[in-house]
Amino acid sequence: MSDLEAVAATQGPTGQPPEPRHVDKRDKPRSLAGDAWNDLRRSKVFWFAAILVVVIVAMAAFPALFGAGDPRDCALSRQHGSPSGTAFFGYDFQGCDVYAKTIYGARASIEVGVLATLLSGVIGLAFGLGAGYFGGWVDAFLSRFVDIVLGIPFLLAAIVLAKRLSSDPTNNGITAVTVTLGVLGWTTAARIMRSSVIASKNQDYVAAARMLGAGPARLMMRHILPNSIAAFIVVLTILLGTNIATEATLSFLGIGLKGDAVSWGIAISEAGPYVRVAPAPLIWPSVFLAATVLAFIMLGDAIRDAFDPKLR
């Protein structure tokens, strides 16, 4: 105690308080983020996923860094050629460099995955928070709407929507695929959000905050949202992974990216028929796709664990 009094004495009425002193040995983190970082630092899963994500994002942002050639430089004379020079993975049916196509394909996948997930996140958060917090007829209305969207056959809706949105043949279809995935993919996130909002709405700390004079906006943003967001974030990271995979599926089906777009989905689609002759053009984009999806899901899981004080 005398330590503290000394500290208090040195502190003028207007001066900044000195650095807080730790009375016990335990090194206490000062904030939720600091605390989470402390946890993450020690997590192997986090480092593995983070490094993978950094590499993939770097691939998407600066493909030239990876020493790949031009993915659009194709010559039929090299059809299904074996690896040579910088074409570490060989050549595909059209005689394009598989390594270059794989590296350059990251950009479309990441772009579509991240943007579609953000779109889904915004819609899902609004619906989930609104339905869970207000309850009653608002909940009934919003939840039935979620059910309706959930009831739409995904592939059918995606085909119709993507086709409709990308009627311009010169467009590479990134916007169309992003909007399609975003608009169709938010339902699970909204339902998860709704249920965790309902669970935390009835907690004592919300009643306590009301008792201390908090208004509805403050209750929602400060008390309910931070306590119910964890599950939502996990769903979004999984969604990010599946969005990347679904973009590949749509491209494979010929309704996703098109024109001169380079993407893993297109590459997989094109290599499919020749898999028994030349498996490499199919295998490499698939491996990168799977690794990306895995990295995002693991990263999300690790971050969720670190940021959720209830798990500690």
Added chain:
Amino acid sequence: MTNITAQIDALPGLDPHAPLLEVTNLHVEFRTQYGISRAVNGANFKLAPGETLAILGESGCGKSVTAQAIMGILDSPPGFVTQGEVKYRGVDLQKLPENERRKVRANQIAMIFQDALSALNPVFTVGYQLGELFRVHRGMSRGDAKRRSVELLDQVKIPAARARIGDFPHQFSGGMRQRVMIAMALALDPEVLIADEPTTALDVTVQAQIMGLLAELQQQRNMGLILITHDMGVVADVADRISVMYAGKVVEEAPVYDIYARPAHPYTKALLESIPRLDKKGQELNVIRGLPPALTAIPKGCAFNPRCAYAQDACRQDPAPPPHIVAPGRTARCHFWTEVIGE
């Protein structure tokens, strides 16, 4: 600070000479799919500054619901205040619009919850949660709010308050957590503090510390304190008056000494007899037979009659016994209070 005081002074009908808190004929019901559950059926009490009123009763007798109704934080629906008044210095809080009433909460009337761990937001540090009160309600800067928070944690006797301000609620022990809760409730200097079973979740030695702290803070601030509990041992030392509730009614109200010495209601008497006593060691404990009534089906007449040793035909018929005046400032809702008190 002056701003808030001015706002409160502007409340319509504020009378500085009226009782600090007055609850009259309060009725609360819960409309559920199984029927209407009448949790509070005419609760009456008054509270003066510096006074401690204990509300005593078994689980499910309407104590906590009464507290929530006073605070205006009932879950509605299903909970509704159907009748009665809650007056703070003459202002009927039920009639205030929600945004006015919000100012009364925490500034004038605050509440402590039973389980401090669940009543503190798990994702923010206690320093943040305390500081937020000062920043939002008092418009303080971050630095000032932090200083006030440390002072407050010092006041509730949390050791090394300055260092612990960055801790999360789950890093505190049960007793320390309840102190944090008390600090939050007292942050805006309320005149009335409602403590809803503040020590139930704590072990006995910590209970005594917390009760002592509450009594001390109450004296310093001349607050009115409403102590809700089911533990007769806890209230004996600190309460000035006791209201015993049963099935949503105050069945007996009396100064603390009188009620322990000569209970005037069979329920109070049975409660006192059920306290384990050293001089009856080895003997069977006295229990109150039966269970409190379901609030969807409260017995006719006196609600306690199925469990009462004194019950006669009159007790089983409506109307329920009125509050008989036993002594000045002392009432009991029992037709046969003279017999009960006389033994």
